[in-house]
Amino acid sequence: MSQIKKLTAPVAPGGTIGILGGGQLGRMLALAAARLGLKTHVYCHDPKAPAFQVCDHHTVGEFDDLAAVARFAGTCDVVTFEFENVPAATVEHVARSTPISPNAAALRITQDRFEEKGFVDSLGLRTAIFAEVNTEVGARAAVKLVGGSGVMKTRRMGYDGKGQTRVTSADEAASTIKSFNYAPSILEAFVDFSYEASVVAARGTDGSFAAYDPPENIHENHILRRSLVPGRLTEAQATEAKSIARTISQTLDYVGVLAVELFVCRDGTLLVNEIAPRVHNSGHWTLEACAVSQFEQHIRAVAGWPLGDPARHADAVMTNILGEEAADWRVFSKVPGALHLYGKSEMRPGRKMGHFTTLTPLTKARSRQ
Ligand SMILES: Nc1ncnc2c1ncn2[C@@H]1O[C@H](COP(=O)(O)OP(=O)(O)O)[C@@H](O)[C@H]1O
Ligand SMILES: [Mg+2]
Known part of the structure; x- marks a missing residue:
């Protein structure tokens, strides 16, 4: 090395x-x-x-x-x-x-869904059942392994639901891997979750750790539409989510902000969906609802500064502005709260063009961690 x-x-x-x-x-x-x-x-x-x-x-x-x-x-x-x-x-x-920062090893693991899920498993944290898929025969076998219904995803390069397809039979699985041109993929069990959540957290050069309150996330067509804080997570689930992020970031010797996307199952179990080795869309509300946003936190971490306080001083709902919706900027400009437009000239369908965040007084202060 x-x-x-x-x-x-x-x-x-x-x-x-x-x-x-x-x-x-x-x-x-x-x-x-x-x-x-x-x-x-x-x-x-x-x-x-x-x-x-x-x-x-x-x-x-x-x-x-x-x-x-x-x-x-x-x-x-x-x-x-x-x-x-x-x-x-x-x-x-x-x-x-x-x-x-973050380091190359952390990036290597998190940019490959198969490596990432194996890593999460090795920490004793839970994920959906998954299997590696490269061939039609393998795809057929994988469907049985994951219980008959799953989501096939290319191991690399997917985002906002791109490079993934729902499959409910061996035939569909075989035709899906073919349609992926046999790109190395995984098949995950379809998770009938109650809702989605995430935890955005930071680790500093001195090993210090700070996690924001975990939002509940609402997706439409596999793209994040809204993040709500507080969401439906219980105090115990919020603590568990933060502890998942702490374990992952410590093991990776991570410096900077990372996000862990979670499925909250009907029995209350948290499954790790994916790790994003970067600031995350579900943390945009921290710009207004926290003294130190996820963006400042990341800059502080990579610059070797002390981490800031992640405490939330308001409840928040962040809504993404997608594709053509950005043409309605006049309407969004009237919404009470904070508007962010990203300066993108082209409005492609589903493209993240901006977001707005509305704040309400703090209802459930959570303990710091
Ligand atoms: N195994 C699964 N079971 C149920 N829904 C899933 C599963 N995997 C992904 N999804 C849905 O698709 C969304 C996007 O998938 P994800 O793996 O997070 O990829 P991306 O990199 O595109 O964000 C998830 O947030 C979730 O809504
Ligand atoms: Mg995701």
Whole structure:
């Protein structure tokens, strides 16, 4: 293993945080960094990247152009990413010359659904039953293994429900893996959950840990529509969710914000659906409902600063604005609460264009952890 460059002191105001990826998450990270007096340099292949509009420096480049990535990293005190499909090899390359968080091993595990579920299992945490699928014969066998009904997902590169199909028979499973062009996949048991939730948490360079209250998440067409805090989780479930995030982040020696998506089963059991090694859509409400948002928290963590207080001072409902709905910005601008529009020029169906958050007085203060 080649040498890894470690952060030896906190990045002082005036220093530069590099961000691989220039979507809305990068944009909100850059805004949070600016508030702390830190500069940002964003690296993205898209010349119209939303984060380019609000950062100090930007580079248009591909993640596999390692020479360009190295030049970019050379201008930064520390580098992070806002997108889990940055190749782990790119992160490893940066790590030789510039401190980068989260670490490449954490990224490698979480960008492959099969590796990720195996990792979660190895920690004694629960997931849906799952099986690796590569062939039609394998797909037919996997359906039996998961109980006759499942969701087939490509191991890599899926998001917002892309690269996944519901299957209810061996024939469907076989035709699905064929339609995936035999891309390495997994079949998961279909979970008849009560609802979905997530926990967004941070781990600092000193091993400190801070978790936000877990929201209940409502998806439409596999895309997050709303996050509600508090949701339906009981105090005990909220504590369990935070402890799941703590175990995962400690084991990965993780630095930064991560999110764990959960299925809350009808018997109250929490199953881990997936881990996002980055700030997360279900944590956007923290911008208004917490003194330190998930974006500031991530910047604090990767810059080697102390973590901020994740306590929630209000109840919140965050609603995503998707695709063509952004044309109704005049309506959203009248909604009491906070409106965020991401500066995307093209309104593709289902594309995350913005969100708004409404606050109400705190009803259930939760203990800090
Ligand atoms: N095994 C499953 N059982 C039931 N619903 C599922 C299952 N897997 C995924 N879903 C639904 O699809 C959504 C997206 O799937 P997910 O695995 O989180 O992929 P993505 O990377 O697209 O977010 C989930 O939030 C959930 O609503
Ligand atoms: Mg998901």
